[in-house]
Amino acid sequence: MTQATETVGFVGVGLMGQGMAKNIVEKGYKLTVIAHRNRAPVEDLVARGATEATSMQQMAEACSVIFLCLTGSPEVEAAIAALKPGLARGSVIVDCSTSDPTVTQRIAADLAEIGVDFADAPLSRTPKEAWEGTLDCMVGANDAVFARIEPVIATWAAKIVHIGGIGDGHKMKLLNNFISLGYAAIYSEALALSRKVGIPVAEFDKVIRGGRMDCGFYQTFMGYTLEGNREAHKFTLTNAYKDIRYVESMANAATVTTTMASAVKNTFAGAVATGGAGSEDYVPHLADFVAKANGIK
Incomplete structure (x- = not known):
């Protein structure tokens, strides 16, 4: 004490x-x-x-x-x-x-x-x-x-x-979340494409894990996709969608193009709009919504 x-x-x-x-x-x-x-x-x-x-x-x-x-x-x-x-x-x-x-x-x-x-x-x-x-x-x-x-x-x-x-902490947090939520959108799309071209998730993971593309966020994200742990990263899709809207708003105020941020926002918007607005749908579950949009269970 x-x-x-x-x-x-x-x-x-x-x-x-x-x-x-x-x-x-x-x-x-x-x-x-x-x-x-x-x-x-x-x-x-x-x-x-x-x-x-x-x-x-x-x-x-x-x-x-x-x-x-x-x-x-x-x-x-x-x-x-x-x-x-x-x-x-x-x-x-x-x-x-x-x-x-x-x-x-x-x-x-x-x-x-x-x-x-x-x-x-x-x-x-x-x-x-x-x-x-x-x-x-x-x-x-x-x-x-x-x-x-x-x-x-x-x-x-x-x-x-x-x-x-004052305000700089929140600015940096939005930049941080832009990167992490961007990772989530990329991982989700890559996993859907992997399945579509016949590469199983476990084999995909063997290549990424431990390599240059690996990171802590990837590991918690894959805790759900690979291991089925629904609580591997307890941050809701609803909050993620809110955060990326704040990123876009900050960029608009700074007169910065949002080519990537808007694409990430639209990925989360699609998930929230099609059922991911609940309190128990977390960021790693984005992979399910992107898979479903591509005809994958």
Whole structure:
């Protein structure tokens, strides 16, 4: 246990957030959490030493640093509106969601007017690493705020990169997700083509695995395709589609052509539109939708 002076709040104890919050409380910080739809994560965290808030205002009044791990910018804006009446000057809100950078900068400017700091600290990796405390984190914040929140982030992240100012963390996260979701679209199409030309998935994998085209994302992706593990990478197709739309929006604002990003977006849009909008359809399952579109079971 460490001696921790910040009182920490956590909003969004879902697939990623529960593991992050577990590491915060177990490594010495006084933690306050709040329930949304699923009470099981909150009850687990309370059993580990966290306190449950009955309202967002109560959480704001009790905490000096509040982490948000939500679906996207609309949810972040709603959470901050609910927290705002209880926020004290000098407190910090840290958005770990994958959000729209333009919204992030607008929120930061609004909170600055009431003396509240804001930082964006989105994540990379999976719920497994969240539980183990070994996530990657890219942070957008001024130097003083980064120095203040870095020890708390270090409870759940093994790799922390201070990218730059407010919004830069979210910009980098979108670039990161563009690459990873682009991989998913390429893998899915390559696997469909492999099947069509008579190359079994197992033989395809023998060539890629351990070679120059191998990587950690490929291995978790193939955890479903090759081994049938539906939870190999628990990141929904719906969230992936949202993220790649944010990438496209960022590119449009920067006047950058989106030849590849739009192609990736359309692959995920096709999956979501044809049944992949559920809470249990994850990124590796994209291969099924691309296969089906090509007449493959």
